Amino acid sequence: xxxxxxxxxxxxxxxxxxxxxxxxxxxxxxxxxxxxxxxxxxxxxxxxxxxxxxxxxxxxxxxxxxxxxxxxxxxxxxxxxxxxxxxxxxxxxxxxxxxxxxxxxxxxxxxxxxxxxxxxxxxxxxxxxxxxxxxxxxxxxxxxxxxxxxxx
Amino acid sequence: xxxxxxxxxxxxxxxxxxxxxxxxxxxxxxxxxxxxxxxxxxxxxxxxxxxxxxxxxxxxxxxxxxxxxxxxxxxxxxxxxxxxxxxxxxxxxxxxxxxxxxxxxxxxxxxxxxxxxxxxxxxxxxxxxxxxxxxxxxxxxxxxxxxxxxxx
Amino acid sequence: xxxxxxxxxxxxxxxxxxxxxxxxxxxxxxxxxxxxxxxxxxxxxxxxxxxxxxxxxxxxxxxxxxxxxxxxxxxxxxx
Amino acid sequence: xxxxxxxxxxxxxxxxxxxxxxxxxxxxxxxxxxxxxxxxxxxxxxxxxxxxxxxxxxxxxxxxxxxxxxxxxxxxxxx
Numbered sequence: 001x002x003x004x005x006x007x008x009x010x011x012x013x014x015x016x017x018x019x020x021x022x023x024x025x026x027x028x029x030x031x032x033x034x035x036x037x038x039x040x041x042x043x044x045x046x047x048x049x050x051x052x053x054x055x056x057x058x059x060x061x062x063x064x065x066x067x068x069x070x071x072x073x074x075x076x077x078x079x080x081x082x083x084x085x086x087x088x089x090x091x092x093x094x095x096x097x098x099x100x101x102x103x104x105x106x107x108x109x110x111x112x113x114x115x116x117x118x119x120x121x122x123x124x125x126x127x128x129x130x131x132x133x134x135x136x137x138x139x140x141x142x143x144x145x146x147x148x149x150x151x152x
Numbered sequence: 153x154x155x156x157x158x159x160x161x162x163x164x165x166x167x168x169x170x171x172x173x174x175x176x177x178x179x180x181x182x183x184x185x186x187x188x189x190x191x192x193x194x195x196x197x198x199x200x201x202x203x204x205x206x207x208x209x210x211x212x213x214x215x216x217x218x219x220x221x222x223x224x225x226x227x228x229x230x231x232x233x234x235x236x237x238x239x240x241x242x243x244x245x246x247x248x249x250x251x252x253x254x255x256x257x258x259x260x261x262x263x264x265x266x267x268x269x270x271x272x273x274x275x276x277x278x279x280x281x282x283x284x285x286x287x288x289x290x291x292x293x294x295x296x297x298x299x300x301x302x303x304x
Numbered sequence: 305x306x307x308x309x310x311x312x313x314x315x316x317x318x319x320x321x322x323x324x325x326x327x328x329x330x331x332x333x334x335x336x337x338x339x340x341x342x343x344x345x346x347x348x349x350x351x352x353x354x355x356x357x358x359x360x361x362x363x364x365x366x367x368x369x370x371x372x373x374x375x376x377x378x379x380x381x382x383x
Numbered sequence: 384x385x386x387x388x389x390x391x392x393x394x395x396x397x398x399x400x401x402x403x404x405x406x407x408x409x410x411x412x413x414x415x416x417x418x419x420x421x422x423x424x425x426x427x428x429x430x431x432x433x434x435x436x437x438x439x440x441x442x443x444x445x446x447x448x449x450x451x452x453x454x455x456x457x458x459x460x461x462x
Binding site: 049051053054057116117118119120121122123136137138139 | 388390391392395433435436438452454456457458459460
């Protein structure tokens, strides 16, 4: 069971994970990561832009690599685009496998790649004494390091 | 938010994870692992015994170590005891944190320890040509190796 | 009375999940009061012993008195 | 016509998320048709270029014709 989506509207992870788990009978474990927009000081919104011709094919490519690398029964990978408010889910990755190590590592692998190697650009709307301004988020060294763990 | 439980009855992970996520406002990510009794050939049931005076304190101890080792906002750790049928959830660990690495690693850490170092004994009821018999499950080398990853 | 709780496959060796023995008991007295197979098994360092919920670092130093609960704990099962 | 799509902060440099240019265009022609700041930015090896959804390994080899879509892709944002 493979379910890869870009969503333009708010979603509730639980409504995806229940059916996903049901769709993989015989599994030993399911690992799920849900990322939310953090309530950071002064941040009122986060906007994710993407480039359609690359973003979704890139996610499918990532899914292919996860299926090659780990023994998976199913993989769910859902990412929001558009404007999100703090507290809203931005990404949900769920992997079903016979053994827990494959499920956990596949989620870890997909998240590291979605964070640093997927075609998304983020900016946040911050309130400051002069009003509200959008600021682009730059890549972080941490994310590049996380990605390097999978090069071997 | 810290929620550590031994359950004697069937549970539905989604009913725990929704409220757990809500109880940790400001989180950046939640990682959840749910383990289920696999449909293995001829296995009709799995029985988990535990030793009350050690098992629950041992789980609290593990939670303390996870909070010491990772930057967590919340940790949910629920384990079944008693007789379970294939497909039933046996364990659910969920970690909420500001950053994904802490959430994912904390779940990985707790699962490795619950599998190899927590006070549970498992046996499975197998059907064979002579009827049905209970067989104890022995520790696996894989689980010991997984645990060794956290010794450093 | 002293209660002996048997976990995992050690319960099969005893034929019951718990036994009741007369107090007091030291390690030698405990082994003498148990079926042979079980007395041998509890000497195996992989099998741990707890008294009143506390694991014993030194089994041979066991001293159980009236009302105590002794538990025999074989290696736990992996996943 | 050739459409140029600008992603991330490159859209700020252009002042718009997309531009329309006359076909055909090679790399030199493309840069000449762009505002200076953007022409400089797309030379930066961290900024990638795609044509019709395919990343270019060699930007300078670009050859765009009528109806093509060129995209300028800055480094993606980490988490």
